[in-house]
Amino acid sequence: MSVDRRLFLKLSALAGGGLMLGFTLPACSSKPSGFPNQHAGALQANAFLQLTQQGQFILQLHRAEMGQGVYTGMATLAAEELDLSPEQLQIEHAQYHPDFADPEMKLMLTGGSSSIRNSYHIVREAAASFAHILRLAATQLDANLNTSQALPELLSAVKQGGAWAEYLVLAGQISAPDEIVLKSPKDFQQIGQHNQRLDALDKITGKAQYAMDVQVPNALDAVLLRCPQLGGKVLSFKAETALASSNVVKIIEVTDGIAVIAKGYWYARKAAKLVQIEWQTDAAAKLNTAELLIERQHLLDTEEGYEAEEIGNKKDAVGERFEAQYEVPYLAHACMEPLSAIADVSAHKVTLWAGNQAPDVVIGAVAKATGIDKSLISFHNQMLGGGFGRKTLPDYIVQAALISQAAGMPIRLQWSREEDIQHDYYRPSATARLSATIAENNPTSLHSRVSSPSVLGSYLPAVATGLLPGWLPESLPNFAAGVTAKRDYSSTEGLTHSPYQFAYKRCDYVLQKQAMPVGYWRSVGHSQNAFFLESFIDELAHRCQQDPLAFRRHLMAEDEAHTRVLNALESLSRWGQLEANQFQGVAIHKSFGTIVGEVLTLSKGQNGLVIERVDCVVDCGLVINPDIVIAQMESGIIFGLTAALKGKIDVIDGAVQQSNFHDYPLLRLNESPQIRVRILDSEQAPQGVGEPATPPIAPALANALFAATGKRQRALPLSMA
């Protein structure tokens, strides 16, 4: 493929979000050689799988495990075709290799709830192709072997025959088959059955290894002081006293900040307090979230914008007009693990250890920043202490690499919680105006107009420079970002393609250009757009004097899949069958291919309103691991409740005001409701589960609060009072 073509595919995949280009299993087309993490003497049929001389299968985990369960899920897919049980596979974090690229995004990236959806075929094909080779080799070795038996039995028979080494050599000479027959779902032994998490044991005994836990000999601890105001750079600094404080080794200016390097994190942090820095700020230091909100309202007043969707004829928008305006704040990711990375950079070799969702973005960005060729960079992924989109960015790893390069020694960069919250790439703040026309208690049109910064416009320049060939003009990614930002599909996702039928439907996006760094945050545009749409649909139901659930069913009558979820939700939640002082709210939303409906039940007691229960119905296609699907629904709901009740990042004069869990609180155990999940049976291909439970919970809560108080809250976070 030409460079131009590849570049085009990468950019358009990033920009288009859902560009499906079809895939071929890369392993089938290329001869296995030079794969990373190759074990000595092991038989390797493709990038994913090896069989060692000891007879152990090893799977390369090509997606980042950040809690969503890919460690178990990928092992289950591979084990299925190898007739193994998932725990029999040894699993390693994959290093970068082009065969691990996501077929839609063209990058080795974990995001968009795509891991299982887009690996369902690839990983099974890799395993089935390997199984085919192993069977064929067995026949060639000994024609009397029964190759129809399960693979493990066949392999033991080969072993018992005493010619194992010869067998591996023989198998190594067989090419992958041109066509692979995958198991039929009715024969699945593991998929849909296996219900344990393979990484749980290490995670409850303290053995699971996150970036911060990697032991690199001679690595010193570094902290990086950055300007509290966005966009600030070092003008001058004084570090004599800091340098004299105990265990401090070096203090250097690097990448818009001052790095303090010491033997021990706490010593580095302590010395950092003694460094005096004068900062030089730019326009971003004038940023105020309150002003940005007003600006968005003005933008919505204009005729500007990109028409993301128009269905039907405007003439049919008849009746009385009703309009409501909603807004959501910026949000930080607040992964439980503050960002951390280890780098060992010398002139001809870069070794990196961190948890990240996008290894080739990391390698590209580090190559660009250090001037060292990509082929000399190796990145060792670790368990992620949460990701939620934050770790699609390479910023903290680039910092670690630059500090190591400047200091001439391996270093471990550790962010504080305060830095993690104040130097995030935030979920954009957004404002939406939704309007409808209603004729005789029947809605005839829906028009949504949303204004927000573009995540894509921020992400493209942040990652593209490292991905593009060096000879391209520096300005290209910025140019591409500028073009795509105006029509960033993620800004309107969920408002467009809704299941609701109106005689006339339209959705516009008005880009807000601003200096605040924004990024992908669990469920991206859906995280706010579901709140806008599902609150407004609820308002319409009340205006039309209809039951909110029945009203939705009526409006989505032509969409069978949505209707099936809504009906199941009605019975699971015992919709409408309430005791005195109980109130319910409903919301349903499709994202990442999966439909999730949620009913939230409030009860009113002596301490006011309490969230008693959330009932959740999910249709995510074929299920690989039912308990992980349930866990992801619980997780998405609780994550979304934090946003619905607490989350808010304020910026005053360019400085993020929140800093730690006292002023950026997360939902706690005592506030966590009972959650019941029902998974609907499906024979459709697997869809996403990591994100889709988050979008419906904020509107379900807002709608329940309206039922309880008669007061409509149109801005997040919501008040329970």
Added chain:
Amino acid sequence: MLLEFTVNGVPHRVDTDPEQPLLWLLREQLQLTGTKFGCGMGLCGACTVHIDGAPMRSCTLPAVAAQGRVVTTIEGIGVANGELHPVQSAWLLMNVPQCGYCQSGQVMSAVALLNSNPKPSDDDIDNAMSGNLCRCGTYPRIRAAIHLAASEIQAVSYYDPREQGLDQERSS
């Protein structure tokens, strides 16, 4: 200062600034990395260890406070002969962990709760566990797993890793 204390049954002498939080001493000087850093302000519980059996936030506890004390970390919980503490068994059965980053702290808080209160009510669990944040939202399973562990603990009898002297065997 020279800090003398016992960690997971093993006596240690470590040179440290008395003000250095115990968390960093454990992680960096003793390489016990199971105890995690989440906030550094006593707000999240990721760094929970036991000092003389009581759950404490090691990120805000100066090393000097551990002088002469008995410290237990996640590495010292239920590892004898590959056996798990009932809390860990319940955690496994309920598939509690997701990203897992908060889980060392969760397990330490839950073990301490059950040591002092073998049959906790939901309110007791709220009180003991609400200081431990979990961004992945494993709370419903944590609650269920504690109830499960409580039922097993009653059957299996009281457990204390220090009394059992478990860790002498594995460290040398």
